[in-house]
Structure formats: structure tokens, C-alpha cells
Amino acid sequence: MPRLSADERREQLAEAAIRVMIRDGVARTTTRAVVTEAGVPLGAFHYCFRSKEELFQTVIExxxxxxxxxxxxxxxxxxxxxxxxxxxxxxxxxxxxxxxxxxxxxxxxxxxxxxxxxxxxxxxxxxxxxxxxxxxxxxxxxxxxxxxxxxxxxxxxxxxxxxxxxxxxxxxxxxxxxxxxxxxxxxxxxxxxxxxxxxxxxxxxxxxxxxxxxxxxxx
Structure with a gap:
């Protein structure tokens, strides 16, 4: 897995979340689904985002x-x-x-x-x-x-x-x-x-x- 900066990893996870939301709907977008889509471990999510709510706010932006x-x-x-x-x-x-x-x-x-x-x-x-x-x-x-x-x-x-x-x-x-x-x-x-x-x-x-x-x- 290439080493990415925190900002690059946040971008990667936000884009993965958008793809999951489009495919499965917002209600079914879990943190596990997002990290699976991004191809990163679950710990990467908690390193970049304090909560699922913060991820959603980033997606909106x-x-x-x-x-x-x-x-x-x-x-x-x-x-x-x-x-x-x-x-x-x-x-x-x-x-x-x-x-x-x-x-x-x-x-x-x-x-x-x-x-x-x-x-x-x-x-x-x-x-x-x-x-x-x-x-x-x-x-x-x-x-x-x-x-x-x-x-x-x-x-x-x-x-x-x-x-x-x-x-x-x-x-x-x-x-x-x-x-x-x-x-x-x-x-x-x-x-x-x-x-x-x-x-x-x-x-x-x-x-x-x-x-x-x-x-x-x-x-």
C-alpha cells in the first residue's frame, strides 16, 4: 500500500464514500464499507476522521x-x-x-x-x-x-x-x-x-x- 499523507488519505476515503453512497445508498454506507471500497484497513478511517459524521460533512464539501x-x-x-x-x-x-x-x-x-x-x-x-x-x-x-x-x-x-x-x-x-x-x-x-x-x-x-x-x- 503506498504511503499517503493524511490529507491524501482523507481524500481517498471521501471519494470511496461517495462511490459507496451512490451504489448502496447513504443509510447503508458504513465505515467498513468505505474502507473496503478504498482498499485500506479500518484503522486508516479512524486516523483520518473522528466520526462517520465528519466523513459525511467532508463528502458534502x-x-x-x-x-x-x-x-x-x-x-x-x-x-x-x-x-x-x-x-x-x-x-x-x-x-x-x-x-x-x-x-x-x-x-x-x-x-x-x-x-x-x-x-x-x-x-x-x-x-x-x-x-x-x-x-x-x-x-x-x-x-x-x-x-x-x-x-x-x-x-x-x-x-x-x-x-x-x-x-x-x-x-x-x-x-x-x-x-x-x-x-x-x-x-x-x-x-x-x-x-x-x-x-x-x-x-x-x-x-x-x-x-x-x-x-x-x-x-
Missing amino acids: RIMERNLPPGDLAPPEGATPFEAVRAILRAYWEQVRARPAEHLVTYEVTQYALRSPGLADLARRQYRHYLDVNAAHLEAMGRAAGLAWTVELPVLARHGLGVLDGLTLTWLIDRDDAQALAALDEYARYLASVAVPLPAAGRPGGAGVSGPRRGSASP
């Missing part, structure tokens, strides 16, 4: 990280606020469509945590993390599009989380791409309606959207 829009995304030159926001949201949506099984896992984790004694705080931390990531992404989106939001960021982040969370779950159920994109465009119109142009001095020169990295938005 991993899935969120790789479903952010590309870091070098920039709106089309001369785009209207609506067109700029829509381009960024559609890039996010392509990440959703590319990994539906991972998104299903996140909903399963929430339900499992809420129904399991002692794990309710996992669901609260999960959605606090989502709110932080949404707020950071809205800030990055505004900078890239040259826009400032007229709604307080915590309120806008909660509103956006409700929209995107519901839209994703509905799409996971019916896989109606046309309706999903139409609803996403309506959200883009709403965001454009609560945005004003940034002063020229506040606009980054050619900056693209850069989503938050691990540790920057998590509680």
Missing part, C-alpha cells in the same frame, strides 16, 4: 466543490446583466447535469441526518455550508458581471439556495431539461432585476468567476 462553475468563466463581452448572469448560472447547471448521482447523495445525506438521533446538526452544518458557498459565489458572480446586488447578501444567498435546491431536486425527479433551463433563466432575470452596475473603478479587469475554495466558505 467535496461534491459542492466540484459542482461550482469553472474558475475561468467570464460573461460574453458586452452582455447585458441578464445575459451575464444567465451564462454563469448555465455553467453551474452543466455541472449539475454532469453528476446527477452525486446530487442525489446530498439529498439523501440531509434526510438521513434529520432522521438519525444525534446527527441533526450534520444537516444544519450542511445547509450553513451551502449558504456560505452561495454567498461567496454571488459575490464572485457580481464581480465577474460588473454588478452589485441591491438585496442584502445573506438574504439573496438564502433565496438562491431555495431556488437552486428546489430546481435541482425537481430535475432529479423528472429530468426535464427544457423546463429546468426555463426556470433557471427566470432566476437569472430576477438576479438581473436586483443588480446595478458596479462603478468602473470597482470592476476587475477581465476577471472570471472564481468559486470559493475549500476552507474559504465552510463554517
Whole structure:
């Protein structure tokens, strides 16, 4: 077995847990199943994670990280606020469509945590993390599009989380791409309606959207 750093081993176990959750479901994801999938001894799990709850939190963060829009995304030159926001949201949506099984896992984790004694705080931390990531992404989106939001960021982040969370779950159920994109465009119109142009001095020169990295938005 190759020697890995603690961070590399955590990454290995988190990825193994995601595969087990997709294959067997969250409720049947045990620490033994995860280490078997990863091909490591049980002691490796306890070396990297204090609990199964901590593993689940890491899984949520991993899935969120790789479903952010590309870091070098920039709106089309001369785009209207609506067109700029829509381009960024559609890039996010392509990440959703590319990994539906991972998104299903996140909903399963929430339900499992809420129904399991002692794990309710996992669901609260999960959605606090989502709110932080949404707020950071809205800030990055505004900078890239040259826009400032007229709604307080915590309120806008909660509103956006409700929209995107519901839209994703509905799409996971019916896989109606046309309706999903139409609803996403309506959200883009709403965001454009609560945005004003940034002063020229506040606009980054050619900056693209850069989503938050691990540790920057998590509680």
C-alpha cells in the first residue's frame, strides 16, 4: 500500500464514500464499507476522521466543490446583466447535469441526518455550508458581471439556495431539461432585476468567476 499523507488519505476515503453512497445508498454506507471500497484497513478511517459524521460533512464539501462553475468563466463581452448572469448560472447547471448521482447523495445525506438521533446538526452544518458557498459565489458572480446586488447578501444567498435546491431536486425527479433551463433563466432575470452596475473603478479587469475554495466558505 503506498504511503499517503493524511490529507491524501482523507481524500481517498471521501471519494470511496461517495462511490459507496451512490451504489448502496447513504443509510447503508458504513465505515467498513468505505474502507473496503478504498482498499485500506479500518484503522486508516479512524486516523483520518473522528466520526462517520465528519466523513459525511467532508463528502458534502467535496461534491459542492466540484459542482461550482469553472474558475475561468467570464460573461460574453458586452452582455447585458441578464445575459451575464444567465451564462454563469448555465455553467453551474452543466455541472449539475454532469453528476446527477452525486446530487442525489446530498439529498439523501440531509434526510438521513434529520432522521438519525444525534446527527441533526450534520444537516444544519450542511445547509450553513451551502449558504456560505452561495454567498461567496454571488459575490464572485457580481464581480465577474460588473454588478452589485441591491438585496442584502445573506438574504439573496438564502433565496438562491431555495431556488437552486428546489430546481435541482425537481430535475432529479423528472429530468426535464427544457423546463429546468426555463426556470433557471427566470432566476437569472430576477438576479438581473436586483443588480446595478458596479462603478468602473470597482470592476476587475477581465476577471472570471472564481468559486470559493475549500476552507474559504465552510463554517
